[in-house]
Each structure stands twice: as structure tokens, then as C-alpha cells.
Amino acid sequence: MSEAHGIHTIDTGFHRPQFDAAYLVVESGRAAFIDCGLNSSVPRLMAALAEAQVAPDAVDWLILTHVHLDHAGGTGLLLQQLPNARLLVHPRGARHMIDPSKLIAGASAVYGADEVTRTYGELQPVDPARVTEAVDGYAVDLAGRELLCLDAPGHARHHIVIFDQRSGCFFTGDTFGLSYRELDSARGAFILPTSTPVQFEPEPLKASIARMLSYQPAGMYLTHFGRVEPPARLAEDLVEQIDAMVAIAGAASALAGQARHAALCAGLEQLYADRAEAHGCEPTRKDVIAILSMDIELNAQGLGVWIDREAGA
Known part of the structure; x- marks a missing residue:
């Protein structure tokens, strides 16, 4: 294109x-x-x-x-x-x-x-x-x-x-x-x-x-x-979500293993679905989570690595 x-x-x-x-x-x-x-x-x-x-x-x-x-x-x-x-x-x-x-x-x-x-x-x-x-x-x-x-x-x-x-x-x-x-x-x-x-x-x-x-x-x-x-509006959206993702990680940091990963995934699903709904996205909450499923999984993995790195700092 x-x-x-x-x-x-x-x-x-x-x-x-x-x-x-x-x-x-x-x-x-x-x-x-x-x-x-x-x-x-x-x-x-x-x-x-x-x-x-x-x-x-x-x-x-x-x-x-x-x-x-x-x-x-x-x-x-x-x-x-x-x-x-x-x-x-x-x-x-x-x-x-x-x-x-x-x-x-x-x-x-x-x-x-x-x-x-x-x-x-x-x-x-x-x-x-x-x-x-x-x-x-x-x-x-x-x-x-x-x-x-x-x-x-x-x-x-x-x-x-x-x-x-x-x-x-x-x-x-x-x-x-x-x-x-x-x-x-x-x-x-x-x-x-x-x-x-x-x-x-x-x-x-x-x-x-x-x-x-x-x-x-x-x-x-x-x-x-x-x-x-x-760019300015999108940057504001990104920074708000980075802070929200850090908060989700903090709330899950006391957990371990699969329980922590599940909590991270659940927190990210809610964050993105809520924001997509407020943004007026046409897909349903369920469909938004499906579209973002790979990203939610990888973002949760990345937050888990970051939690561990911060704990060892």
C-alpha cells in the first residue's frame, strides 16, 4: 500500500x-x-x-x-x-x-x-x-x-x-x-x-x-x-496504560507461578476491554479480548519478567 x-x-x-x-x-x-x-x-x-x-x-x-x-x-x-x-x-x-x-x-x-x-x-x-x-x-x-x-x-x-x-x-x-x-x-x-x-x-x-x-x-x-x-493523544493513552500495567503488576507481585500469571492476564484483559469500551470500539468485550489474546499473554509474560527483575534489583 x-x-x-x-x-x-x-x-x-x-x-x-x-x-x-x-x-x-x-x-x-x-x-x-x-x-x-x-x-x-x-x-x-x-x-x-x-x-x-x-x-x-x-x-x-x-x-x-x-x-x-x-x-x-x-x-x-x-x-x-x-x-x-x-x-x-x-x-x-x-x-x-x-x-x-x-x-x-x-x-x-x-x-x-x-x-x-x-x-x-x-x-x-x-x-x-x-x-x-x-x-x-x-x-x-x-x-x-x-x-x-x-x-x-x-x-x-x-x-x-x-x-x-x-x-x-x-x-x-x-x-x-x-x-x-x-x-x-x-x-x-x-x-x-x-x-x-x-x-x-x-x-x-x-x-x-x-x-x-x-x-x-x-x-x-x-x-x-x-x-x-x-501522536499527542495516543502518547497520553500509552502513558496512562503503562502506569496501569505497573499497578497490575504490583497487585500480582505477591503471587507466584501460574497464579501470578493468571492474575496478570485477568488484570490486562479488564484494562484493555474497559478502555476499548470507553473508546467506542465496535467489537464486544469478548471479541476485544480475543483480538488481543496474543498480546495479553505476551504482555503478562513480560510483566512477570519485570516483577522478578525488580525484586532482584
Whole structure:
């Protein structure tokens, strides 16, 4: 799907329609991908490139917001199709693209080894000579168009966000939360934070959101899913929910094991269903919880990891 300013939204095909996006940014015949989905997403990305009438050798960059596999699993395979492209990734994530073994092990711990193999396939390593580390403030020059990379912890410590000077928008990965089109209402987009394990940190996440707002962006391009606005209202919604999620974690922290996880899931279900109802979302409470079931499970897992980390601090 092509939008203004040469930005193309690509549905990677992961999980369900309009769940996981990659972006193609085209400027004066040159191009950059931002995130890439899975190995199985690569044909979709190459088809989008052809539709935009850009040759594979005119792609200069693949920029990863972070190295979670729904964003970065297809990196090695995609770069095999793009002879001149370099990989731009957070310094903490670069080694995992060069040697994906620890990345696979981490995902297997969350999802199970069989599920990781079935969903993501065999990750292809990236030649270290093709990797550039995106330190805070690194600026990509895409045919004269600046793409500014900012360190953005909170969801993951290997996360960057990318400010596109031309459109005035951020590509936010997961730092600016999740927003599914099924939950849009007359008030606009419904948004929620993601505390996917294992590096959720509420105060750094709020600081990252505030830093993005300081650029007065026109819109936010989320991996899950698509462009949303207005940023200021959505940021307020996110911060309120981050604080509410911390409170839910605090209430459950005295519990252990499955009892704690069940309490976290129940608290998140109520939080999101109540807010969706207040937002005027069309789906019923039951359907909202069903749409968000994967996110509720992963957010609960992430809060559990955070509780344990705080207790050991």
C-alpha cells in the first residue's frame, strides 16, 4: 500500500492480515526497507519493491527497529536479494544478526523451539561487512532524505526509532505500542503498550515516548499496524496504560507461578476491554479480548519478567 512521501506499507503476512508491517521508503529512485518480517515475508517485500518500480540493486538500507523475530526474522534472507543494501541495527542487536543462535534460543524460551522453527524457519546470518551499528543520532542519507535514528529503550534495549524528515513521521517499531485497525472507532485509533518479554522497562519506555513527541511528529508508523495519529493523544493513552500495567503488576507481585500469571492476564484483559469500551470500539468485550489474546499473554509474560527483575534489583 503506497502512501504519501514515498512510504509503502507492506503487510508481512505474519499471524493475520494487518498485524505485522514492514515499510519501504523510496526517494529519487533509491530505497530503504524498515523492518522486514519473517523469512516467509521476503516475497511480499520483493513484490512491493517491484510495484514501486525500484530495482533490488537500488535498495541502500534495511533498517531494523529491533531484532525481535517478527521485525527482523527475514533479515539474512532478504539481504541475499538486495546486493547493495547494508543492514542498520542497534549496537546491541548487531551481533544477533551476524550470529542468530542466541536470538533463536531466546525466542524458543518464550514460544517453544518447535513453534519458532515452524513460524520463523531457519534464520540466515548476515555478513559482518554489511552491518552498520545505529548509535543514537545516526543519520541515514537516502538520496538526500534524512532518516534519523534515535535510541529508544523501554520495549527492548536494542530498539531504535527512525524519524523521517520528509514526512515528519516516526517509524516506531514497538516503542509506540500496538494499534489494530479492527479496534478503530469514531475517536480514531485505539492503542496499547507492549511489554513483550524480556526487557520491558516502564520509565525508559515513557521517556522514549516523550522524546519522540518532542519532534512534534505528524504521525507514527507502527509495525503493528500502520500509520496512526494524532501522536499527542495516543502518547497520553500509552502513558496512562503503562502506569496501569505497573499497578497490575504490583497487585500480582505477591503471587507466584501460574497464579501470578493468571492474575496478570485477568488484570490486562479488564484494562484493555474497559478502555476499548470507553473508546467506542465496535467489537464486544469478548471479541476485544480475543483480538488481543496474543498480546495479553505476551504482555503478562513480560510483566512477570519485570516483577522478578525488580525484586532482584
